[in-house]
Amino acid sequence: MIKKPFLEALKGHVADHPPFWLMRQAGRYLPEYRQLRASAGGFLDLCLDPIKACEITLQPLRRYDMDAAILFSDILIVPFALGQSLQFLEGEGPCLDPVRSADDLSRLRLEGLLATAQPVFEAVSRIKASLAPEKTLIGFAGSPWTVACYMVEGGGSKEYAHVKGFAYRDPQGFKALLELLSHATIDYLCAQIDAGAEAIQLFDSWAGIVSADDFEDFVIKPTVSIVSALKARHPHIPIIGFPRMASLGLADYLRATQINGLSLDPGVPLSWAKEHLQAPMLHKGLSVTLQGNLDPCLLLAGGAVMRRAVEKILTVMQGVPFIFNLGHGVIKETPPSHVAQLAALIRGQESHDA
Amino acid sequence: MIKKPFLEALKGHVADHPPFWLMRQAGRYLPEYRQLRASAGGFLDLCLDPIKACEITLQPLRRYDMDAAILFSDILIVPFALGQSLQFLEGEGPCLDPVRSADDLSRLRLEGLLATAQPVFEAVSRIKASLAPEKTLIGFAGSPWTVACYMVEGGGSKEYAHVKGFAYRDPQGFKALLELLSHATIDYLCAQIDAGAEAIQLFDSWAGIVSADDFEDFVIKPTVSIVSALKARHPHIPIIGFPRMASLGLADYLRATQINGLSLDPGVPLSWAKEHLQAPMLHKGLSVTLQGNLDPCLLLAGGAVMRRAVEKILTVMQGVPFIFNLGHGVIKETPPSHVAQLAALIRGQESHDA
Numbered sequence: 001m002i003k004k005p006f007l008e009a010l011k012g013h014v015a016d017h018p019p020f021w022l023m024r025q026a027g028r029y030l031p032e033y034r035q036l037r038a039s040a041g042g043f044l045d046l047c048l049d050p051i052k053a054c055e056i057t058l059q060p061l062r063r064y065d066m067d068a069a070i071l072f073s074d075i076l077i078v079p080f081a082l083g084q085s086l087q088f089l090e091g092e093g094p095c096l097d098p099v100r101s102a103d104d105l106s107r108l109r110l111e112g113l114l115a116t117a118q119p120v121f122e123a124v125s126r127i128k129a130s131l132a133p134e135k136t137l138i139g140f141a142g143s144p145w146t147v148a149c150y151m152v153e154g155g156g157s158k159e160y161a162h163v164k165g166f167a168y169r170d171p172q173g174f175k176a177l178l179e180l181l182s183h184a185t186i187d188y189l190c191a192q193i194d195a196g197a198e199a200i201q202l203f204d205s206w207a208g209i210v211s212a213d214d215f216e217d218f219v220i221k222p223t224v225s226i227v228s229a230l231k232a233r234h235p236h237i238p239i240i241g242f243p244r245m246a247s248l249g250l251a252d253y254l255r256a257t258q259i260n261g262l263s264l265d266p267g268v269p270l271s272w273a274k275e276h277l278q279a280p281m282l283h284k285g286l287s288v289t290l291q292g293n294l295d296p297c298l299l300l301a302g303g304a305v306m307r308r309a310v311e312k313i314l315t316v317m318q319g320v321p322f323i324f325n326l327g328h329g330v331i332k333e334t335p336p337s338h339v340a341q342l343a344a345l346i347r348g349q350e351s352h353d354a
Numbered sequence: 355m356i357k358k359p360f361l362e363a364l365k366g367h368v369a370d371h372p373p374f375w376l377m378r379q380a381g382r383y384l385p386e387y388r389q390l391r392a393s394a395g396g397f398l399d400l401c402l403d404p405i406k407a408c409e410i411t412l413q414p415l416r417r418y419d420m421d422a423a424i425l426f427s428d429i430l431i432v433p434f435a436l437g438q439s440l441q442f443l444e445g446e447g448p449c450l451d452p453v454r455s456a457d458d459l460s461r462l463r464l465e466g467l468l469a470t471a472q473p474v475f476e477a478v479s480r481i482k483a484s485l486a487p488e489k490t491l492i493g494f495a496g497s498p499w500t501v502a503c504y505m506v507e508g509g510g511s512k513e514y515a516h517v518k519g520f521a522y523r524d525p526q527g528f529k530a531l532l533e534l535l536s537h538a539t540i541d542y543l544c545a546q547i548d549a550g551a552e553a554i555q556l557f558d559s560w561a562g563i564v565s566a567d568d569f570e571d572f573v574i575k576p577t578v579s580i581v582s583a584l585k586a587r588h589p590h591i592p593i594i595g596f597p598r599m600a601s602l603g604l605a606d607y608l609r610a611t612q613i614n615g616l617s618l619d620p621g622v623p624l625s626w627a628k629e630h631l632q633a634p635m636l637h638k639g640l641s642v643t644l645q646g647n648l649d650p651c652l653l654l655a656g657g658a659v660m661r662r663a664v665e666k667i668l669t670v671m672q673g674v675p676f677i678f679n680l681g682h683g684v685i686k687e688t689p690p691s692h693v694a695q696l697a698a699l700i701r702g703q704e705s706h707d708a
Contacts, residue, residue: 213623327565
């Protein structure tokens with residue numbers, strides 16, 4: 001059987017060159033994506049078209065031969081499939097009919113989720129069937145807190161006053177929302193795994209704005225409930241958590257969730273993460289693979305400044321379980337040639353004088 | 355001489371009830387502010403009108419008797435006074451003609467700064483003259499990194515790709531911008547002190563988005579240069595730093611800057627900050643006063659959930675040098691009665707059953 005470098009790294013294996021993929025590796029920086037998108041309907045239509053979602057997922061691997069493909073989709077498919085209205089407005093991001101009360105909450109339905117999201121699972125099957133045997137297919141979902149942020153705010157936000165307002169005004173109602181999302185996410189991810197996903201990433205993009213006293217309830221507990229349900233049903237599927245900007249909460253998150261991989265944002269020094277997050281787990285006989293964390297703005301810049309940063313990451317993470325990635329998604333203005341330069345650097349194929 | 359509780363706390367004094375003020379305590383949540391604003395021109399006009407800026411600064415103290423008044427102004431007065439065009443568009447935030455090259459940079463002029471900002475210093479003098487003797491007047495500025503974010507992005511941003519792009523593409527040019535801002539900030543703050551400011555707060559709102567490798571150059575070094583210049587000229591004026599969301603960088607920031615006060619965002623557990631930030635400084639014979647960090651969304655919520663959070667903060671910070679504040683600015687939808695409830699709680703004037 002052919003070994004998959006990405007899954008090996010998540011088992012704790014250390015390779016000469018770390019496996020890599022990039023958050024938002026399929027998307028607007030690629031001309032072939034923009035071309036396909038121009039001929040399609042809206043963004044949501046793309047996510048729910050298995051043939052196109054499969055094609056988009058595979059585009060970056062054709063160019064850069066990443067070790068993993070990540071399903072082309074969106075974390076807001078879950079609220080959409082629960083019955084919340086969702087639109088993606090050009091240049092403005094997502095727009096949802098906000099959920100701000102027990103009454104709004106009562107209109108969401110777990111029952112229809114898998115049927116509505118069926119095209120996503122079909123995309124997963126198609127991608128899996130097209131993928132080379134040494135590549136890994138990553139399924140994903142947003143974490144309940146982050147998805148709740150969008151659901152309650154009705155889109156992006158600066159102050160998150162609506163979602164925190166809901167949580168503080170009606171703790172029971174908000175807990176019910178997080179629990180509904182945990183259940184939905186478990187069903188949704190299990191269906192992705194059944195369709196062929198071989199690893200899972202949980203995106204908790206807004207973990208960093210949670211106040212210290214709420215981190216346990218809003219971030220850790222929902223993640224624990226998802227991880228333990230997935231592990232019970234699919235013990236061999238590794239899970240990567242990405243509680244972005246949760247820096248001071250990372251150690252607690254790791255201890256509580258016992259997640260297989262921890263994705264780090266650019267603000268986390270890798271040397272610190274190696275010593276204070278990874279080593280203590282390894283000492284307990286538990287493995288955690290770190291993933292990250294090149295600043296996407298360095299990929300945008302390219303050239304010598306990116307090369308130095310990549311070499312530093314590779315040097316620091318030598319000898320420990322590691323997956324190379326960005327610390328956040330690819331920026332849409334990124335020149336595709338910079339991604340090629342990055343891939344070569346990670347593989348040790350570019351001379352240090354280039 | 356009457357002792358000022360706010361300044362005493364910054365000297366390391368511990369009071370029965372900590373002194374308090376609130377970031378953005380003067381502003382849109384107050385009807386008297388909205389009334390004054392409706393009769394004025396734009397936001398920038400208000401900042402540059404000494405009589406109105408003085409009035410606005412004093413409004414919250416009349417209602418809640420905070421221990422400190424903070425000059426009503428904006429961190430973007432510095433780029434404006436350097437010659438960058440600036441507008442505040444209703445509901446959209448600041449809009450600047452972006453600085454993205456050495457050429458753009460060359461058009462900024464340190465020379466005119468103090469003359470253009472003269473109305474700010476006049477406001478400081480007026481406030482100082484009107485303030486009760488036990489109250490402290492806080493002057494402020496943005497830190498160079500955060501001000502540079504606005505100057506290069508041309509306003510708010512999601513990805514900060516322009517400012518980081520500038521920094522990575524042209525490190526010398528970006529360093530020149532940070533140095534210009536450091537010089538400008540020193541002149542600007544010294545003039546505030548000369549006009550009557552008795553303490554200074556440096557707002558570094560975007561410290562948290564800096565990648566770990568750049569934290570020293572973008573956040574720490576400019577702050578050190580400002581703090582050391584101010585300390586050389588005004589050794590008795592305490593300085594509070596607020597590197598928001600810089601969690602993993604806070605210890606280095608504190609050691610390097612030897613700032614008198616450290617303002618914390620809601621993501622930082624106060625018990626952790628007490629043990630890992632404050633105690634090590636105290637052991638070295640250096641004092642640092644912590645400030646913070648109630649989530650502004652709890653003030654928005656008010657009631658029992660706010661009371662519990664406030665009581666927890668007061669309990670944890672008992673016996674160590676502390677100033678009560680929010681972890682970020684007052685949200686404009688906050689009911690003024692909640693601020694009254696908060697003030698009473700901090701002073702121990704409200705029964706626990708309220």
